[in-house]
């Protein structure tokens with residue numbers, strides 16, 4: 001499909017823009033005037049519609065609520081100083097959206113339809129995009145099963161929706177993280193690589209327990225031995241150890257992050273060796289002790305580059321260098337920002353201009 005997507009647009013009678021406090025934007029609490037909805041039925045996507053943001057009516061028997069046929073994406077749009085609006089690498093999210101769909105026996109969406117539907121909604125609500133540093137428009141596409149039928153079988157009908165909202169920074173300070181050795185986020189053969197709703201539901205109890213112990217975030221380890229680092233909360237975990245950028249290789253327990261991929265691309269351009277491989281807890285702790293672990297951060301669209309202040313393991317807390325002094329993650333953060341906000345040339349073609 002190459003022609004433009006046909007979307008019916010019903011505008012809200014009155015914008016909520018004026019009453020929105022752009023100096024106070026906790027993540028994920030403010031939404032724009034409109035949302036996008038489409039239906040899947042009889043084997044095809046139809047009824048693409050943008051309408052005023054608000055509640056939707058659903059059967060209490062929808063299988064998304066009972067059996068978790070639901071997944072989402074997370075993307076950001078930015079406003080440049082000249083008013084240009086760009087979405088960061090939405091083609092990558094389109095591909096991952098379909099990987100999640102396939103894993104959950106749900107229908108895929110043509111990549112152009114995904115990107116065009118998002119761009120249309122962002123375009124309509126472009127006045128909502130903050131222009132302040134560290135602020136952006138968060139885009140949340142998602143899909144869920146809508147058959148009103150209590151049978152553990154794939155639904156025949158689905159809804160695809162997109163909601164968007166202005167956001168400030170997700171984390172306000174460097175994180176004290178705990179290496180989790182009891183609970184597991186994802187196991188081989190599971191669905192860790194999909195942005196499946198259920199993956200996040202299961203992460204909440206371990207995250208709450210860690211918070212009660214005073215930690216800001218968890219570092220997940222492998223399900224079998226709890227010896228290898230997988231991800232950090234809902235971000236990819238990346239480390240600079242002895243001058244080498246190391247991160248877990250993408251496989252079925254790892255979410256193939258767009259930010260992760262972007263950081264790897266920049267590191268390679270800067271001549272920094274990159275290793276996508278098993279990263280052992282032992283080598284990180286050793287590096288924290290002998291000073292060779294010079295950088296550690298979570299990489300994700302919501303979290304951006306989230307610095308790790310300290311890593312705790314088996315009751316011992318290891319503090320790393322002051323995040324402000326870390327050359328690599330500071331450079332990544334600044335370079336990425338310059339590209340996203342249109343201050344540096346987008347040599348990679350990462351910005352999709354709306």
Ligand SMILES: *Cc1c(COP(=O)(O)O)cnc(C)c1O
Pocket residue numbers: 074195231233234235236255256257258259260299300301302
């Ligand atoms: C969304 C997510 C990431 C980050 O992916 P990005 O594409 O960079 O936003 C990493 N890990 C998990 C588990 C996630 O859900």
